[in-house]
Amino acid sequence: MSRPGKKRSRATLADKERPAAKFAKSKIQEEEESMMPTAKERNSKPGQSGTGKVTKKEACPSAQGSKQAYSHWLMKSEPESRFEKGVDVKFGIEDLKAQPNQTACWDGVRNYQARNFMRDMKVGQEAFFYHSNCKEPGIAGIIKIVKEAYPDHTQFDKKDPHYDSSSTKENPKWSMVDVQFVRLTKRFIPLSELKAHHQAQRASGGPLKDMTLFTRQRLSIQPLTDEEFEFVLSLEEKQS
DNA sequence: GCCAACGTTGGC
DNA sequence: GCCAACGTTGGC
Numbered sequence: 001m002s003r004p005g006k007k008r009s010r011a012t013l014a015d016k017e018r019p020a021a022k023f024a025k026s027k028i029q030e031e032e033e034s035m036m037p038t039a040k041e042r043n044s045k046p047g048q049s050g051t052g053k054v055t056k057k058e059a060c061p062s063a064q065g066s067k068q069a070y071s072h073w074l075m076k077s078e079p080e081s082r083f084e085k086g087v088d089v090k091f092g093i094e095d096l097k098a099q100p101n102q103t104a105c106w107d108g109v110r111n112y113q114a115r116n117f118m119r120d121m122k123v124g125q126e127a128f129f130y131h132s133n134c135k136e137p138g139i140a141g142i143i144k145i146v147k148e149a150y151p152d153h154t155q156f157d158k159k160d161p162h163y164d165s166s167s168t169k170e171n172p173k174w175s176m177v178d179v180q181f182v183r184l185t186k187r188f189i190p191l192s193e194l195k196a197h198h199q200a201q202r203a204s205g206g207p208l209k210d211m212t213l214f215t216r217q218r219l220s221i222q223p224l225t226d227e228e229f230e231f232v233l234s235l236e237e238k239q240s
Numbered sequence: 241g242c243c244a245a246c247g248t249t250g251g252c
Numbered sequence: 253g254c255c256a257a258c259g260t261t262g263g264c
Binding site: 111112113217218 | 244245246247
């Protein structure tokens with residue numbers, strides 16, 4: 001799962017903090033979609049002031065080595081109750097909609113590749129809200145990024161199911177973004193339907209033939225190409 | 241509840 | 253640095 005533990009999201013204070021700025025300037029830029037921690041993270045020792053490091057860690061698997069800029073995303077969350085260390089991690093799109101300002105922080109992501117994608121997100125970009133680990137998995141709605149990556153506070157909270165004792169405030173390991181509800185999709189778009197298109201298009205060609213949802217099974221935050229995003233949107237209009 | 245896929249950890 | 257054991261994700 002991948003659920004952001006949005007529960008008690010205090011995302012509403014999106015504006016009152018500014019850690020994003022310093023964060024963004026010094027560490028972010030070197031990060032690629034590597035699955036692994038960056039070299040810098042692995043090496044960093046407490047007390048070392050190293051921000052300068054920009055190791056050229058060319059981890060980018062995408063052919064051209066240059067990071068292509070994605071502008072659409074898919075973010076997974078669990079709409080049904082499930083307890084992790086005594087805490088219910090349920091957070092469906094209706095829960096987002098019910099938040100103050102219909103906004104929440106997407107905390108709890110603990111996978112480097114997913115984290116790095118979040119760090120690539122820009123304010124204003126749209127994402128599909130995907131319901132996972134539930135009766136009917138699939139796309140339930142559209143959300144947008146309203147605050148770019150900043151440290152995920154839950155990594156420091158011992159009571160949180162996603163607490164990470166290896167992370168420090170000086171060099172936070174995990175990031176989150178704030179997202180805002182945009183709308184429900186006109187109809188729920190089930191995984192089964194996406195998969196059918198994917199499989200058909202894998203043979204004959206089509207926008208979903210390489211969709212990350214199927215090629216990187218467990219990734220909770222994933223990019224979509226414009227073509228993928230548009231194709232999925234076009235499914236809204238179809239009879240189910 | 242099962243279990244396949246796959247990321248992470250740690251011994252060597 | 254390899255790789256087996258382990259833990260997590262998430263569909264079914």
